Amino acid sequence: MEKTAYANTPICESSIVSAALGLSVCGYKAIVEMQFGDFVTSGFNPIINNLAKVHYRWGQNADVVVRMPCGAGVGAGPFHSQTNEAWFTHTPGLKVVYPAFPSDAKGLLAASIEDPNPVMFFEHKALYRSLYEDVPEDYFTLLLGKAKLLKEGTELTIVTYGMGVHWALKALDENTNISADLIDLRTLVPLDKAAILDSVRKTGKVIILHEDTVYGGIGGELSAIISEECFEALDAPIMRCGSLDTPVPFAAALEEDFLANKRFTDKLIELHQY
Numbered sequence: 685m686e687k688t689a690y691a692n693t694p695i696c697e698s699s700i701v702s703a704a705l706g707l708s709v710c711g712y713k714a715i716v717e718m719q720f721g722d723f724v725t726s727g728f729n730p731i732i733n734n735l736a737k738v739h740y741r742w743g744q745n746a747d748v749v750v751r752m753p754c755g756a757g758v759g760a761g762p763f764h765s766q767t768n769e770a771w772f773t774h775t776p777g778l779k780v781v782y783p784a785f786p787s788d789a790k791g792l793l794a795a796s797i798e799d800p801n802p803v804m805f806f807e808h809k810a811l812y813r814s815l816y817e818d819v820p821e822d823y824f825t826l827l828l829g830k831a832k833l834l835k836e837g838t839e840l841t842i843v844t845y846g847m848g849v850h851w852a853l854k855a856l857d858e859n860t861n862i863s864a865d866l867i868d869l870r871t872l873v874p875l876d877k878a879a880i881l882d883s884v885r886k887t888g889k890v891i892i893l894h895e896d897t898v899y900g901g902i903g904g905e906l907s908a909i910i911s912e913e914c915f916e917a918l919d920a921p922i923m924r925c926g927s928l929d930t931p932v933p934f935a936a937a938l939e940e941d942f943l944a945n946k947r948f949t950d951k952l953i954e955l956h957q958y
Contacts, residue, residue: 695723695726696726697718697723697724697725697726697727698726698727698729698730700716700718700727701716701727701730701731701734701735701748701750702727702730702734703716704716704748704750705730705734705735705738705746705748707748708745708746708747708748709744709745711745712747713747713749713797714747714748714749715748715749715751715797716748716749716750716751717750717751717753718750718751718752718753719753720753720754720760720763720764720809721752721753721754721755721766721767721768721806722754722763722764722765722766722768724750724752724768724771727750728771731750731772731775731778731802731804732775734746735748735750735777735778735802736775736776736777736778736802737777739777739801740776740777745800746777746801746802747800747801747802748802748803749793749796749797749802749803749805750802750803750804750805751805751807752768752769752804752805752806752807753807753808753809753812754766754767754768754769754806754807754808754809755767755808755809755810755811755846755847755895756810756895756927756932756939756942756943757810757847757939757943758809758810759934759936759939760809760932760934761932761933761934762931762932762933762934765932765939766932767806767808767846767847767894767895767896767927768896769782769804769806769872769896769902770896770900770901770902772804772873773872773873773902773905777801777802778801778802778803778804778873779796779799779801779802779803779804779828779871779873779874780803780804780806780871780872780873781793781796781803781804781805781806781828781870781871781872782806782845782846782869782870782871782872783806783807783846783870784808784811784845784846784847784848784849784850784868784870785815785817785849786815786816786817786819787817787818787819787820788826788832788868788870789807790819790820790824791824791825791826792805792825792826792828792870792871793805794823794824794825794826795825795826795827795828796828798825799828803828806846808846808847808895810847811847811850815850826870828871828874829871829874829875829876830870830871830876830879831867831868831869831870831871831876831879831880832867832868832870833865833866833867833868833879833883834849834853834866834867834868835853835856835864835865835866836865837862837863837864837865837866837887838863838886838887839862839863839864839887839889839956840862840863840864840865840887840888840889840890840891840952840955840956841864841865841867841880841883841884841886841887841889841890841891842856842864842865842866842867842890842891842893842952843867843869843880843883843890843891843892843893843906844866844867844868844869844892844893844894845868845869845870845872845894846894846895847895848893848894848895848944849866849868851893851944851945851948852866852893852948853866855948855949855952858949859949859952859953859956861956862952862953862956864887865883865886865887867879867880867883872902877909877913880906880909880910881909881910881913881914884910884914884917884918885914885917888917888918888919888920889918889919889920889955889956889958890910890918890922890923891922891923891924891925891951891952891955892906892907892922892923892924892925893924893925893926893944893948894925894926894944895926895927895943895944896926896927897926897927897928897929897930898924898925898926898927898928898929899929901924901926903924903925903926904924907922907924910922919958920955920958921958923951923954923955925944925947925948925951926944927942927943927944928941928942930942
């Protein structure tokens with residue numbers, strides 16, 4: 685009896701990113717998409733060691749936008765649900781964009797395409813078909829590195845981006861006694877430090893929310909910046925809320941428990957009462 689061996693074709697993200705860089709070297713603007721942001725690991729070397737560094741090294745063009753469908757909440761399991769933006773915020777030479785609304789996605793994507801630097805553009809999969817908004821038909825761009833103050837308050841500051849924005853909006857709608865500044869960062873690199881620090885100096889309390897796991901997430905870096913530059917203005921410890929430090933579960937109930945949203949309202953109330 686014959687035995688047949690089957691093997692999946694290797695995913696080709698390394699080739700996709702390298703081809704995009706080649707197009708840029710030849711004077712083209714390149715826009716590529718990872719089918720799932722998790723698959724970017726196969727393209728990690730050309731992103732981290734080529735896209736991020738070739739202009740610094742010898743003045744070469746790296747005019748590439750990498751679209752990164754990401755995020756959990758869709759029952760896709762550990763290989764199709766990560767929010768891995770912190771891998772790239774650590775790498776000088778890359779810009780990192782993470783919109784929360786359709787109109788911001790359009791304006792920020794257009795700005796990313798116009799920008800000559802390599803841009804990692806994160807798009808949350810669970811928002812693709814669940815969030816609707818009137819988007820201007822005319823062409824427009826939004827400034828990279830400019831956060832948006834979605835709500836104004838006096839008692840505390842919430843700093844977040846992506847899906848975290850919608851979790852925070854829901855928590856504030858359900859706890860109307862909490863008066864909070866809600867900052868949607870929109871871009872992580874460049875970072876709108878002034879918007880964060882000005883708000884924290886006003887309110888004296890801050891909670892940082894992201895879907896990424898807590899340990900090693902960008903919330904730690906934001907916390908350090910706030911601690912170094914706003915320590916004397918703080919009336920409470922800086923709080924972070926992220927997802928559990930495990931792979932993203934398949935099962936819906938486990939995935940729900942994994943996500944930061946499960947714990948955010950409790951942490952928000954704890955900070956408010958501090």
